[in-house]
Amino acid sequence: MNTRLQHDLISALRDPYHSIPPTWLYDQRGSELFEAITRLPSYYPTRTEFGIFDAHRGAIAAALPAGCLLVELGSGSSRKTVPLLQSLSAPAGYVPLDISADYLADAVEEVRARVPEVPVHPRVADFTRDFDLPPGLPPHTRRVGFFPGSTIGNLREGDAVVLLRRCRRLLGDDAAFLVGVDLEKSPEILMPAYDDPEGVTAAFNRNLLTRINRELGTGFDPEAFDHEARYFSNPPRIEMHLVCRKTTTVEVAGEAFTLAAGESLHTETSHKYSLAYFQTLAAAAGWSLDRHWSDPDGYFAVLLLCGDGGG
Template identity: 50%
Template sequence: MAANEGMALVDLDGEGVDRAFRADVLAGLHQPQKAIPARWLYDDAGSQLFEDITRLEEYYPTRAETEILTARGAEFAGEIGPGRAVVEFGSGSSVKTPLLLRAIDPAAYVPLDIAGDFLRAAADDLATKFPGLPVYPVEADFMREVALPEAVKGLPTLGFFPGSTIGNMVPRTAVNLLRTMRATLGADSKLLIGMDLIKDPAVLEAAYDDAAGVTAEFNLNLARRINRELDGTIPVEDLRHVARWNDDFARIEMHLEARRDMTFEVAGESFSLATGETIHTENSHKFSRRSANALLLAGEWTPVRRWTDSGERFSLILAEATIPRSAP
């Protein structure tokens, strides 16, 4: 079955600019430590660059997660069961998503993504690989509750959130997203989520600052996007990509660092960066078993099963929507 055209739910202004993107960029650039949420790295160009990153030698998470999905398919099928609508938060990978779909025999597949062109291309690819599976792409900001297509209402759901994207968020935001996912998926739902594990900082820093410079281009693409979509004048050539391990918060941080003093405009407002000052563009938190479980429980999900790859580098966790406790 061919993928449907999808539903455009992104809030655009009269000039076609995503209002949330503009609001987040302007608010972030006004902070003492300038920062922009990592989700805005993933426009169509950024999404393609990230796909390139997943194939790099230094970037182990995709290989580790793929190993789990390949080796544990029967266990996923036993725990999840057939007939669920798989709702993927972020366009499906050409490698990982088919492994899950083949293992669990779903009733439908609903990819959610804010990058419309990338979403539709991924949905078309999955529809071709699974001609008997209904595919319903939804163009949406999944940080907010999303109304699922009418065609899957009434079906039990499985949320799929691979790649440890949850690690890009500070704990408060991650908890809010997990609660939003529960609202999107419904009370009788499950969630299969990827979480990267704490390991040698040298391995982590190499994964986010590869020798070929692909991750640097991915990071710099955010500045180019701001210039293109928000009438920005950021001198991209005078920024450099920085990735560093922050042990206090158990996370890799990505920054865009100014090579010189600069002033620039974004959406009609003026900003400046001094030499060495940065725009904080991404966190990638790493987890222990306890911290992963604590995050899920705070987000109203109860962990029921955990899998890791043979190198203990990455985990996939299956959780069930927590049943609210009655007030005493």
């Protein structure tokens, strides 16, 4: 039994807002569904970020030190990672971190096949909690964090600062940190990205209930919940919810919880930032903005942050 998931689920059900950490969305099936989401026409962040890397890969690689150790948070499918590793000057190694062991293993196999000269040191870890890098890392000039995909927007503002501070400590004073950030834009663009007509995001969201049933033995009926994306302007964000169609009672660790029709389980938030505001969050964690790259429409940005010794 997954005791951490049980703890977080009980906390969410006791909380009037019913909010559960979004990391639980990413089991093997959830990771596969999210990968499918990134390929949908309505989901602009991934293709926009790919476009930025395609257009500026040389400049991005040139801004990073030769012989660096690349540490990626939430490695996912490694579609962005392999081209970056291939562009870097003599990278010393690659450390992918992911909460899904199975998905991480697949990503590691892909990187080792396509960039065999780069040592890979994977670590199963939930980067929203304290973690350490794996032992036995190869000698390297500097550590470079890599956090693409605007995943940092899934964290509450205070938690984002905590994560940035944690990475500052793990990567070192002279480290660099390459972060993808989704920028503020109209709800007309945002909403279809989180409620696609193909229903993939709905399946991704409901898969959380399937996972909870499998790992905790609960009796959620995923089809009794509607996927719903909600836009908020202050602060700018999208929230994903699973909304009960009918009164539902489940038992967790001997305690019964009832959700009334219309109540929801809040599963994920995706904050949208201005460059200036994200820079203040980074500064609060000891990072400074060195430079950034964006797409022509200003939808997305890739930021290079540096520690005190970097730049």
